[in-house]
Amino acid sequence: MEKAFSTAIRRLPSTQIYLVQMNFSTSIPRRDQLILEGLNEEVQGILPTLYIFVFIVGLVANGWGLKSLLHNWKKLGDVNVFVFNLGLADMLYLLTLPFLVVYYVKENTWIFGDKFCKVTRFCFNLNLYCSIGFLTCISVYRYLAIVHPMRVMGRLTVTHSVIISVLVWILVGVQSLPDMFFPKRFGKQAKCYDSTSLEHMEDYLKYSLGRTLTGFCIPLLITLGCYGHMICVLCSRTTIDKVLKQRSLRFLLILILLFSVCYTPHHVFKNLSLYSRVLVKQNICKDWDSAVFNAHQISRGLVSLNSALNPLVYLHVQEDISAQFRQLLQRVEVIFHRMFESKSFSEAVAQTDEDDDV
Incomplete structure (x- = not known):
């Protein structure tokens, strides 16, 4: 009986287990723990x-x-x-x-x-x-x-x-x-x-x-x-x-x-x-x-x-902060643009080398 009950409990969703367990305990400490830990x-x-x-x-x-x-x-x-x-x-x-x-x-x-x-x-x-x-x-x-x-x-x-x-x-x-x-x-x-x-x-x-x-x-x-x-x-x-x-x-x-x-x-x-x-x-x-x-x-x-x-x-x-933020975004955009160009150039060179080998 206990084994069957344990199997049934394990099959329940995690958010419902504490509710089932509460029916078998009347002590506040246990109920307190189960309610506050019943988190999906x-x-x-x-x-x-x-x-x-x-x-x-x-x-x-x-x-x-x-x-x-x-x-x-x-x-x-x-x-x-x-x-x-x-x-x-x-x-x-x-x-x-x-x-x-x-x-x-x-x-x-x-x-x-x-x-x-x-x-x-x-x-x-x-x-x-x-x-x-x-x-x-x-x-x-x-x-x-x-x-x-x-x-x-x-x-x-x-x-x-x-x-x-x-x-x-x-x-x-x-x-x-x-x-x-x-x-x-x-x-x-x-x-x-x-x-x-x-x-x-x-x-x-x-x-x-x-x-x-x-x-x-x-x-x-x-x-x-x-x-x-x-x-x-x-x-x-x-x-x-x-x-x-x-x-x-x-x-x-x-x-x-x-x-x-x-x-x-x-x-x-x-x-x-x-x-x-x-x-x-x-x-x-x-x-x-x-x-x-x-x-x-x-x-x-x-x-x-x-x-x-x-x-x-x-x-x-703060207008000064807005201007600084726009400058920061422009710098980040330039950095990413250069990184993309560098990566594209490297891939193109690698592809050219492969074609030459063939």
């Missing part, structure tokens, strides 16, 4: 690959952008202060990605200690909500400069931007700090959960919903309000510079990309996943939990892309 093998392989890509692209792009901003430090305007802090938030998160890659490569085995696990998760939340906060600040500044230019002329200084940036860091830090008091591993298991153990899931869901409201929904509404009114003004006024219109629309496209691909899916599926685990704890909707959990894991990979996409903001706000 395909999704399990995507995350480390995506993290490696984000780490390389994000590190190069943000490093280059920050270097350009520091090079023109004396010309750093009020909006560029927010862009600089956006880059710092990205770099803080990018430095934790190699540890997460090791975690997933070792099949969800965390070898760096419980305290560093909490620091890693804290850095993720700090990056996520600071990014949203600084993008919102840039949107508000753009709105004021276009819709109310005379009212804010000379009133918005770099000092104001620095003070606002410090406030964003403090508010996001205070908002993210409670997350560190929730258990990120269970017992002696070498895990590093991005939420918490099943025992504390109800409390964590309430905390997550509150953080979603203050850190995502309110900034999103502010951004939508600013750009909704801004578009109306840009379309109705003929006196606004054409270049300014184009830059505003480009930045709007960047925001749409970030919010639709990175931020919105993460918050939707994270809270759905937490809610589904609360239901599973009550033996309700177990099949639904499997699908939502895997969708949440995919959204975690997508939200990490914000650190690779945020450097697009550098190109929008």
Whole structure:
């Protein structure tokens, strides 16, 4: 009987095994482990690959952008202060990605200690909500400069931007700090959960919903309000510079990309996943939990892309960086063109030698 049952279990998809096993265990530790590890093998392989890509692209792009901003430090305007802090938030998160890659490569085995696990998760939340906060600040500044230019002329200084940036860091830090008091591993298991153990899931869901409201929904509404009114003004006024219109629309496209691909899916599926685990704890909707959990894991990979996409903001706000980027692309194009010509010439010479031998 046991042999037949084991054979049947092995034939089930990996995302369903933990649901079957839960019916034979009533202890919270076992259920906790099974729910939080019920990850599809395909999704399990995507995350480390995506993290490696984000780490390389994000590190190069943000490093280059920050270097350009520091090079023109004396010309750093009020909006560029927010862009600089956006880059710092990205770099803080990018430095934790190699540890997460090791975690997933070792099949969800965390070898760096419980305290560093909490620091890693804290850095993720700090990056996520600071990014949203600084993008919102840039949107508000753009709105004021276009819709109310005379009212804010000379009133918005770099000092104001620095003070606002410090406030964003403090508010996001205070908002993210409670997350560190929730258990990120269970017992002696070498895990590093991005939420918490099943025992504390109800409390964590309430905390997550509150953080979603203050850190995502309110900034999103502010951004939508600013750009909704801004578009109306840009379309109705003929006196606004054409270049300014184009830059505003480009930045709007960047925001749409970030919010639709990175931020919105993460918050939707994270809270759905937490809610589904609360239901599973009550033996309700177990099949639904499997699908939502895997969708949440995919959204975690997508939200990490914000650190690779945020450097697009550098190109929008800093004309010098845009020019340098175009020059860099031209150099890369020339290098690849020369490499292709050299390869074609070598192949032609080799073919000629073969013909002569014949």
